[in-house]
Amino acid sequence: MSVNYAAGLSPYSDKGRCGIPEVFDPPEELVRKAMELADMIRNAKYVVFHTGAGISTSCGIPDFRGPKGVWTMEEKGLSPKFDTTFENAHPSPTHMALLQLQKVGLLKFLISQNVDGLHVRSGFPREHLAELHGDMFVEECTKCGKQYVRDCVVGTMGLKPTGRLCDVPKVRGLRACRKADLSITLGTSLQIKPSGNLPLLTKRNGGKLVIVNLQPTKHDRQADLLIHGYVDEVMEQLMQHLDLKIPKWAGLPFKTEPNDTDFKSESKSFNAEMLDSAQGKQEKRENCENESPRGQKRLKVEPSCV
Template identity: 40%
Template sequence: MKFSSKNYLTRLIFLIQNFFIDNMNLQRKIETAAKWIYNSDNLVVFTGAGISTTSGLPDYRGPDGVWTRRDKGLPPPKMKLSWDEVKPNRGHFAIVELLELGKLDYLISQNVDGLHAKSGIPFDKMSELHGNMYFMKCLKCNGKITFEDAGWDKKVWGKGYRTDPVHQNQPKCPICGGRLISSIVNFGDPLPEDELTEAIKRSQNADVFFVIGSSLVVSPAANMPAIAQRNGSKLIILNLGETPYDKRADLRFFQDINEVLIPIVARVKNLLDKS
C-alpha cells in the first residue's frame, strides 16, 4: 500500500481539531465546576484510592489496581515506597485549600492511608469510613488513639484486628480500660457508627457533592452520592474508571485527578479574590 501524504495530513488535522475541541470542552466543565463550588454553601468531597495513587499507593479498580490484578489471577501490586516515605500529594493539598478558602464543608473518605490528616484536614471535618491505619479505637468508649500513643507493638501484639486473639497484657484504652482494635474496617466489620452517621448527615445537607478517585462500588460508603442527590445536590465525579453513577452525574470527568482538581481550585480562588 502506497503512503499517502494527503491522507496523513487529513488524519493529522482531524486529530489536532479533536484535541482542541476536547480541551475546550474540558475547560468549560472545569469552569462550571468551579462556579458551582464558588456558589456552594455545603460542599462535600468524597475520596477514594485514586487520589493517593500519585503518592505511590495502588488503587483498587484502576488498570493495575488491587482488585483488577486479583481478577486476573495476579498478586497485588508492589508498593513503590515504604509507608514512611508516602506523603500527601497535590490533590490532597488542593482539598485542604478548599477548606482554607472556606468552601469545604466536609470530607468523606474511603481511604485508610491517613494522608488527608497528614495534609492538614482536621478530624472534625472528616469521616474516614474505612478507618485510619495509624489509629486504634476503643470498643467500649469509641475513643481513638494512635498505635504509638497506645504503646502497641505490632511485632508483639499483631495488627490489632477485631478477629485477632486477645492477649492478657496487651495495651488497653487509657480512658476506660476497654479493648483497643485497629480502626481499619475489614470485610465483615461494621463501619464506625459515629463517622457514618455524620457522613450521611453531611451528604443530606450537601448542595455540591464532589467524588474524587472512587469507583463507588463499595457500600454503604458508595451510597452517599445518592443520598446527596435525593436532597437536591449537584453531583460531580472525577475518576478515570467508570462508576455506577456516571449517567446520574451533573458533571463527569474521566481525566487524571490533578489535571482537573488543581485548576478547579485555582479558579475558585480566583472567583473569591474578585468577589
C-alpha cells in the same frame, strides 16, 4: 509497612468490576469542565467531597480496580507494584487542595473510603473528616473509645460488613450528605456499599452531583457533571479557577502523644456503625491511660508501635 493492605484482608468475593478501561477527556474539554466545577462550587452553599483510592495513586499507593489496581492484577494472576510504604507516602496535590478548600470555607465536610491516613497527614481537621473504613495510623482503646494517631501503621486489618445499619438517627456524615447542595466524588468507582451510595443522598434532596474518575462509575447517569481525568490535574485546574493556591506539604508529623487526640471512633464496623462513625465528632472521654489501645480494625492484635 507495605501498602499492600489488601493482602491483610480476608477473602472478599464482591470486588465489583475490575480493570475497566480508563476514559480521558480532551484537554480543552477538561479545562471547560474544571471551570464549570469552579462555578458550581462558588454557587453552592454546602459542599461535601467524597474521596476514594484514586486520589492516592500518585502517592505510590495503588488503587483496587484500576488497570494496575490490586484486585485487577489479582484477577490476572499478577502481583501489583508498590512504590512506597504507608509511612513514607506523602499527601498528593489533591490532598493539599482539599485542605485549602476547607480552610477557606468552600469544603464543609470530607468523607473518605481510604485508610492510608493521608488526609490526616495533610493536616485536614478530623472534626470535618469521616474515614469510613478507618485509618491505618489510628488505634483505639477498646474500653473508653479514645483514639491515638500514631506515626507508624498499627498493623491490624479486617474491617468487615455485617449487613446491619446503624440506628443512630442524628449522625454527622449522613446529615452532611443530605444538607449538601453539591457532592463531589474524587477517585472512586462508587461500587462499594453503602459508602458508594452516600453521594446520592445529595441528589435525592435536590442537590447536584459531580463525579471525577478515570473509569466509568455505576452512578454516572445521576451526575450533573462527569470529569474524566487525573484527579491531581483536575484539582490543580480547579484551584486556579478559584484563585486559590495549593499549599505545599510541610512534612507535618503524626501526633504521637496520647493526649494529642481524643476522638470518637470513626470505624467500628463498615455497615453496622459506619454511619455513626461519620460524625467526626470530638468528645471528652474518661481518662483511660492504663488501658492498652488496640488496633482500630477490631482484631485482637496489639500494634507493634504502642
